[in-house]
Amino acid sequence: MVFSTLFFVFLFFVLSYAAQAVFPDNRRKNIVLLASSLIFYAWGGPLLVLLLLFMTFVCWGGALLIGGTGDRSRRRLYMTLTAVIVLGLIGFFKYTGFLVSTFNGLFGAAVPVPDITLPIGISFYTFQLLSYVIDVYRGDVGPQKRFMLLLLYASLFHQCIAGPIVRYRDVELEIEGRRPLEAEISRGITRFSVGLCKKALLANAMAVVADSLLPCAVSAEYGTAAELAARLSGTSAVAVLFGGLAYMFQIYLDFSAYSDMAIGMGLMIGFHYKENFNYPYTALSVTDFWRRWHISLSSFFRDYVYIPLGGNRCPVPRQILNLFVVWFLTGLWHGASWNYILWGLYFFVFLVLEKFVFRWSAEPRTAAGSVLRGIYTLTVVYFSWMLFRFEDFSLLTTALRSLFCLNGNPFSDAVGLLTVKNNIFIIILAGLATLPVVPAVNSLLDRVPDVRAARAARAVLSVSAPVVCLGVSLLMLIGDSYNPFLYFQF
Numbered sequence: 001m002v003f004s005t006l007f008f009v010f011l012f013f014v015l016s017y018a019a020q021a022v023f024p025d026n027r028r029k030n031i032v033l034l035a036s037s038l039i040f041y042a043w044g045g046p047l048l049v050l051l052l053l054f055m056t057f058v059c060w061g062g063a064l065l066i067g068g069t070g071d072r073s074r075r076r077l078y079m080t081l082t083a084v085i086v087l088g089l090i091g092f093f094k095y096t097g098f099l100v101s102t103f104n105g106l107f108g109a110a111v112p113v114p115d116i117t118l119p120i121g122i123s124f125y126t127f128q129l130l131s132y133v134i135d136v137y138r139g140d141v142g143p144q145k146r147f148m149l150l151l152l153y154a155s156l157f158h159q160c161i162a163g164p165i166v167r168y169r170d171v172e173l174e175i176e177g178r179r180p181l182e183a184e185i186s187r188g189i190t191r192f193s194v195g196l197c198k199k200a201l202l203a204n205a206m207a208v209v210a211d212s213l214l215p216c217a218v219s220a221e222y223g224t225a226a227e228l229a230a231r232l233s234g235t236s237a238v239a240v241l242f243g244g245l246a247y248m249f250q251i252y253l254d255f256s257a258y259s260d261m262a263i264g265m266g267l268m269i270g271f272h273y274k275e276n277f278n279y280p281y282t283a284l285s286v287t288d289f290w291r292r293w294h295i296s297l298s299s300f301f302r303d304y305v306y307i308p309l310g311g312n313r314c315p316v317p318r319q320i321l322n323l324f325v326v327w328f329l330t331g332l333w334h335g336a337s338w339n340y341i342l343w344g345l346y347f348f349v350f351l352v353l354e355k356f357v358f359r360w361s362a363e364p365r366t367a368a369g370s371v372l373r374g375i376y377t378l379t380v381v382y383f384s385w386m387l388f389r390f391e392d393f394s395l396l397t398t399a400l401r402s403l404f405c406l407n408g409n410p411f412s413d414a415v416g417l418l419t420v421k422n423n424i425f426i427i428i429l430a431g432l433a434t435l436p437v438v439p440a441v442n443s444l445l446d447r448v449p450d451v452r453a454a455r456a457a458r459a460v461l462s463v464s465a466p467v468v469c470l471g472v473s474l475l476m477l478i479g480d481s482y483n484p485f486l487y488f489q490f
Contacts (some may be wrong), residue, residue: 001043003261004199006477009470012040013265016157020269026176030152033269040157044120051089051119056154058085059129060147063136067143079137083130090126093119098336121161123333125154127300132168134304141169149175156271159262162255164276165296171271178270186462188267193466193473195260198253200476202430206250209423213416214243214399216389225392232398233407239416240403242427248385249430252281255294281434284373285360286350286380297333301326316356323348323355337391346387350380 001008016036020029042049062082066075093116100113132153135141144150150168153175159166213235215228235243259276266273280292290298309322324345331344354360364370390396401407420427445457 001040003258004196004204004473004477006474009196009473009477012036017268026178029269030149030175034148034152034155037152037155037157037160041120041155041160044161045117048117048119051093051122052125052155052160053151055086055089055126055129056151057147058082059133059154060144060150063133063143063150064145066133066136075137079133082133086126086130086133090122092116093122095332095336102338124163124165125160127165127297128160128167129154131165131300131304135167135169141172144168144172156266158265158271159273162258162262163294163296164259164262164273165300166273170274174271180268180270184267184270188264190264190462190466191267192261192264193469195257195264196473197469198260198433199257200473202426202433203250203253203257204476205423205426206246206253206430209246209419209427210243210250212243212419213239214247214389216395216399217391225395229395229398232395232402234409235399235402236410236413236416237403237405238412238420240399242416242420244382244386244389244403246423246427246430247389248281248382249427249434251385251388252277252434253430279434279436281378281381282374282436283377284364284370285354285377286347287354289377289381290347290351297330301330305329320352320356323352327351334388335391339387339391339393339396343384343387346384 001012003009003013016032019032019036023029023032038049041052059082062078062085065078066082069075069078096116097113100111103109104111104113132141132144132150136143144153153166153168153171154160156166215231217228232240256277263273263275274296276294276296278292278295280289283289283292306322306326309325310318311322312319314322327344327348328341329344330347331341334340334343360373364373386400387396390399398407402409405411442458448457
């Protein structure tokens, strides 16, 4: 089940919140919320709930053992054993097929590749549970004695399958003591509505354009890899360029929309999830980009991998090794394929260059410098998404050659130009949605001399925005069967 469906918005979502509203106390609200979350997760595969239950039980028991002893060596042993079990499970489900395929490729073997179903959201809830166990080990939080409450934290349907990665310490007090305020409920409704509209109107439209101009996988239209490669080799440079741009917009709008909806739903019942995106396409360096993109993941690797390895407190060679480990793992986290690993290492190269070679200051000194650095960052990010899109390296090479007209393909053609022209309005709208337009409008309202006029404008926007967004989303979702969500595969 995904958020951007009529069934979720107008049935599951409404029933879940209505059921919680019946009860005045958080204890019974939590029972309803846990039941809703388990039903939501079971929708994608009932048996996979057993894995979520088992991993939560392991972390619950491990944290109790850690918290129950003052012996440092025992605490470390319990933490290590818990992490090994949890990481072993995600390794089995997510990476077994990849490892077997890699082994066969390296040694010419013919070991059967197991067909293992990837549990939805396993990468997200695994990291949440790991952060909880490590924080208990560090003494940042106490162990949760009630298994049901830890299971609620791990399975919250707002964010368990696609983030943001919520740390237990950030919601520990809210699990039992939350008190949603009227203003926050209003903000939550608006945030959810905007996220739903962003997904239904913009992300899905960009998916159609990207798949039309830059197909990346065998489909009903392209029955073999050879047919797909032939199509890409003859695609015009303009089509590849705009196909890559559409995918660049799609992946941001898709993922940030899901985070918006999760944050909004949390606010409606008193949970405060941290922001996961901060207009990353306005970044002026790759370093800045990763401070703005998927913030919960980058901060996880910073706090639980990079800093424990020594972070910046080591000699330069060791710092580079630490960065290598972090970005290798970042790529591997995204998927069991070499293109994701190379995608992570691609960013590693630019981050090392910025840190030790370019040595840029946080902000450029001139407007021209800001523009140039913005163009540089967007160019690096654009090609990173090309690498991210194609799991088949031969198809990636073919697409990149077509981008520079190296396949004997035309610079432009009628089909590509027509597709771009027919979608130019939605492409421009999607581009604007990646920019901080809303903060700019709020800043403009702050400068209105008449305070009452500014308040009135904000009141009108606060009431009309969710209504308009829900209405537009409803129109887009009715009868629209093309509703992909990229991060379900991670």
